Amino acid sequence: MDLDFERCYQATRSRDPRFDGWFIVGVRTTGIYCRPSCPSPVCPKPANITFYRTAAAAQLAGLRACKRCRPDAVPGSPEWNTRADLAGRAMRLIADGVVDREGVPGLARQLAVSVRQLHRLLVDEVGAPPLALARSQRAYQARLLIETTRMPFGEVAFAAGFASIRQFNDTLRAVFDATPSRLRAAVRRREGVHPGGGLTLRLALRQPYDPYGVVEWLAARALTGVEEYSDGTYRRTLRLAGGPGTVTLRPAPDHVHATFRLTTMADLGAAVARCRRLLDLDADPGSQLAVLAADPLLAPLAEARPGLRLPGTMDGAETALRIVLGPHARTLVTALADPLPGPDGRLTHTFPDPAAVAAVDLALPAARARTVRELAQRLATGELRLDEGADRAEVRRGLLAVPGLGPALVEDLMLHAVGDPDSFPAADHSLRAAAAAHQLPADPAGLIRRAGRWRPWRGYGAHLLWRAAGPPAGSSGQ
Template identity: 55%
Template sequence: MQKGMHTQTDACVRAVQAKDARFDGWFYTAVLTTGIYCRPSCPVVAPKPQNMVFHPSAAACQQAGFRACKRCRPDASPGSPEWNQRADLVARAMRLIADGVVDREGVPGLAARLGYSTRQVERQLLAELGAGPLALARAQRAQTARLLIETTPLPMAEIAFAAGFSSIRTFNDTVREVFALAPSELRARAPRPGRTPGALALRLPFRAPLNPDNLFGHLAATAVPGVEEWRDGAYRRTLRLPYGHGIVSLTPKPDHIACRLTLSDLRDLTVAISRCRRMLDLDADPVAVDEQLSADPLLAPLVAKAPGRRVPRTVDEAEFAVRAVLGQQVSTAAARTHAARLVTAHGEPVDDSEGGLTHLFPAPEELASLDPESLAMPRTRRTTFTTLVGQLADGSLHLGVESDWADARARLLALPGFGPWTVDVIAMRALGDPDAFLPTDLGIRRAAGELGLPSTPAALTARAEAWRPWRAYAVQYLWATDSHPINFLPV
């Protein structure tokens, strides 16, 4: 599995014939005789090789005149792992498109965020994905529209604008073209489970295997009261979104993550789904990760015991950076207490009819105006905190999905009080760098020593060269040797 896999015809044919779900999202199969495109794992009888052509994106299939398979629903595949493991222009553009930037700001806004011209962005996306930013955003709007059609009783006009379409006619034409069904026909075919008023029930797919223990255990153990909670087997939290706010409930299931979303503005649906998938690292390629780490004989038993560990990330990069500072040199419980005080004093209140969520985590602009003397922390850390929120608020520091990882690291390291550990944990969990590593972390050093790995930072870093580009996942396996609550699903 690698960049440009859709060009490797023989490998793609083998994946389709084996109905291998590991390749869903890596490429799409368009069938010349039917005019339909599918995911590689489509359960129907595989077409003859000469009738298959392969595309790198659903948008490219749609541009070539193919419609989505009604059986395997290729538009609902997990996303390509490449966009979360690379930091080049195309990967950063894809993360922004998933975050709804084209719908909100247009292609010029996308290009401006990336620091390139519109022509450069369009050219590189077309070269790698077979479609430009408008076509990629259109494919995403079509998927959002189908979710709303099938899971809500909303009128079609409301769905059209919530999904990002500029007119009812464009909405109708796109749905018919992509799914070969009118919106009303899509709704008629959908199952009708019980619906909670105002809530959307969705299934978030992932590539197997997925080990939920450290993923949900970490989120639950570090949950900030009022913003996050573990309730009835689900991780729940509030979301700050472009058009409003939301509350999400995420429950691990054997073959998907059950997601319940309540949104103040349905236009935020695509963004909310994208951020939840990113937080849970659902687009990872666990087979590739575990294969690489298992090549080390001392890591191999950890991987074999619990394959499919993910890196718990975040729905809000600025929030995580603030929390990383609050957690410097204090216990998990103390960090939660510090964060909860900020939330109560400065967070925006929200209503939660199902649980105990009360606030959004305060935005940097809100935190930049607080009195530093009100912070119950050492003076040097106050300086670290106020410098960070000041730069996040005035825009001189960007940690969004479009961030260049190397540039963001350099800017963070230049801040007072930011050492390698803080920068690397932000790189791992906020920026999403799959190769971020924490050789100075005491838990990592202790686990390394117990396994027979080098335990000094320099020697461990040298040994970890063989784990690239997946050292952030090695961190999860090493952390999991401890009995800390972050490594276990709450009961």
């Protein structure tokens, strides 16, 4: 989003919650930064306001978080999940905790740029360098743990990624103008503490929101032992840097309840970021709706589901293998899945990693087996990356180079394993049938031409059609 002063100021004056997460409002006279919808009774004068792309940029300017509107408790900017450029890739990797695990040199290495180039790019694009962005993220994660758990502060500091207790205390004072003790004392309820040892959080989102669209899509493809679905609640296992875990996701009209059971709380930030990506919680539905509703044939569907979200992924490699395997994925899980240290209800295994899949002879038709093995090998060696920092153009070229992956299947992989919102699997039979039912062209070439009107949100258009067709079917065969 371009930080046009007049547009941002009008959003701030009207306290429009749709802009929460898009930008930060810095008020120089009070020394605080707020979300645009801050309920403060007095809107600051234009001369006293500076707008920032990120909270980290506001913190670098010496501002602290508003205690009234809690700018740390809003959805993230949808820009970083949709942008395919270097800045967008960097922001996704920072959210996934790469700086905490590997430092800024590790982040630069994953993006194939120098540390200096990365620093300059992020300062230009978002107003803050990688370390400041990671520091801001650590502060928010620490506050979350302080307010929703009874963890000792030393453990909170470690789990949030701080190198020392002193750094932890100094950062919280600078960002929130409060000590850890004051933040915890201010909490009157302990609803985040789960009696079974898990940690339950409320994941913020933008309205409007279709609470069950993505969950039903995932439920239709759930793999026994890895996932389960019951009464609107979706549960699955997680493969994280510190070890396996599980998450329970229960949508509500204005948020998602997420209960995590992790090997180490140091993985909490990455787990939250991946759940947000899976459920597309940082999306700005108004942006997609305006484009899709401009097509008169798609408009009724867009207006019927204004809160549509795009099913994402917890792990791009897992999703890609599941799509290519189709119904055979269930057999693979039975044979190769890694067991959890202890079952969590009916969740017993994590999905096999690519190296394990590449090392076995799969009981599949010969052509399918070759494709799966080649894909798994390239994922295992890192020749092909489908993580948050992957270059989408390079990924597309890499997928097309895998024997047996044609353009139609690659579009499906780009949409669901990589999260490209403009990918469009026009050759999918169920998508073509849904298109025909709504007087849209049913042949792939004609459907692609028509979908040109929906760019850059063709993936959302595809899911509108799939949702309108009834129970989720789709092409991913997960």
